[in-house]
Amino acid sequence: MSATCPAVFIAAPASGQGKTTVSAAVARYHRDQGLDVRVFKMGPDFLDPMILEQACGHPVDPLHLWMVGADECRAMLHGAAEKADLILVEGSMGLFDGDPSGADLAERFGLPVLGLIDASGMAQTFAAVANGLASWRPGLPFAGVIANRVGSAGHGRMLGAALPEGIRYFGALPRNEAVGLPDRHLGLVQAEEIDDLEQRLAAAAEAVGEAGVTGLPEPVAFDAGELPEPEKELAGVRVAIARDAAFAFLYPGNLRLLAAMGAEPVFFSPLAGDRLPEAEAVWLPGGYPELHLDALAANEALKADLAAHHDAGRPILAECGGFLYLLEDLADVAGHSASMAGLLPGRAQLAERVQGIGLQAAPLPEGEIRGHTFHHSRAEVALEPIAHGIRARDRGSAAEAVYRRGRLTATYLHAWFPSNPEAVAELFRP
Known part of the structure; x- marks a missing residue:
């Protein structure tokens, strides 16, 4: 109707x-x-x-x-x-x-x-x-x-x-x-x-x-859309989500999907000095970590919590700014650098010009998830990517890398979770 x-x-x-x-x-x-x-x-x-x-x-x-x-x-x-x-x-x-x-x-x-x-x-x-x-x-x-x-x-x-x-x-x-x-x-x-x-x-x-x-x-x-109700594949799963001025790039539709699948979002602020909440999975979305280098570097307790979460084999999804935060070192455009969480071997620096932009899909082992990329930083990661993004257009050109260490998945891509709910459930399921 x-x-x-x-x-x-x-x-x-x-x-x-x-x-x-x-x-x-x-x-x-x-x-x-x-x-x-x-x-x-x-x-x-x-x-x-x-x-x-x-x-x-x-x-x-x-x-x-x-x-x-x-x-x-x-x-x-x-x-x-x-x-x-x-x-x-x-x-x-x-x-x-x-x-x-x-x-x-x-x-x-x-x-x-x-x-x-x-x-x-x-x-x-x-x-x-x-x-x-x-x-x-x-x-x-x-x-x-x-x-x-x-x-x-x-x-x-x-x-x-x-x-x-x-x-x-x-x-x-x-x-x-x-x-x-x-x-x-x-x-x-x-x-x-x-x-x-x-x-x-x-x-x-x-x-x-x-x-x-x-x-x-x-x-x-x-016209009315006919969309299937997502299965409660994340029932009872607490997902710790970074949300503040450094990690603010969150699609409302992504949060709705997690809730519809039964997940319990628990928000925390790295900038405010928060530690990692008790959770089965972590999501570090994009944002502006490069504008808050010293504050992020100073939160040593959170870095230790993330390392313990990772060592325990629990899921972490890091997108763009969240990906940069998990590197060993991040520098702004003037060259001022600070130590980040260090769960990924490498460093990144902000550049004057756009380094990546456009619609891409991430061909993950869990399934393809669509999204986009837009960033000014260049990252050097001493890790072989498990996949590269597939561009919506110009499919023959190089696209964003997807890195994985254990249950940690990191990439410059911002994912639209509803494009593949089953894959998202696999990413966050303990």
Whole structure:
């Protein structure tokens, strides 16, 4: 049985157009009007969803036809439509970029596309870009466009007047440094680290209201997804999960799956000096360990606990930042280094440029798990990998290594657990 809810896919011609800021602003505006707003992020991402969650008040899941899968995407959209008054999906990169692209996702689920265009320094060419987005793929549902970062009210009116008939103009948002979001080498700064985030969201929502960018999109009918209930393969298994500013890259869907399989999550903070909680398995997710080298190095008790857990033959899964933490030594981009947990022989250093990016699947002995990689560090590990990731595209090129020592599995890949629940259960089962 289908569920109906107003929904829109906020897309752009390219990265850097302001999609996250505007998506968060629209979400907060309608939340402030008393609506239940659910937001999704197209593609693998941890940082944008933190901002979007703060704006709408609900966890933000990824939607991606390859990594998440069409059935899981359908189920999540249907579930949101049953409860929400408005669904927003923030795109990634440009609307037609990637394979599958945001346009593929929008077309698959009938999500009307709202084109967000950075109009700074632009006049009538704005209309040409809008027309290209609207007409490039015949049959793609298109709601209209928003002009972002306009110089004045007159500039906004000129942009709207230039649009061809048939393209709805949702309005223009002015340039406003007070609503911008700070970033660093992996993207936006984490929500909990932005001290004035609430003020920025309030200012952004106010700008949306003043600009009149407030019209609700048309309702969309979402079919019910049919997904099997996971078996309780981890019933009674306590999974110790690192979670703080150094280890924050956790998909809500991964946590839901562990809970659905019967696992009991036990969170701890390496940065706060926590020791390892009593648990049968450990998960060290990604994050920013390179920004907290001295604090992580100082927690000697946790390092000893992890070594004892590992020596006892208990499972550990370490992803990206968690993988770096298990090396012997980690250095920042300036060369300052510190001793890490030392469960893997090797070291890593942060680089100026991206060292790995893209969708990949990890062909583990337990089964293939899909996910993605995005990191600025280079790791040298004196251990033969048990496997290398398989790229979603360009399958002939080298991909991320997967290392294993006993029950310890470590890799740069961030896994989407629901892509293979049985394999995940095997990874965490004592």
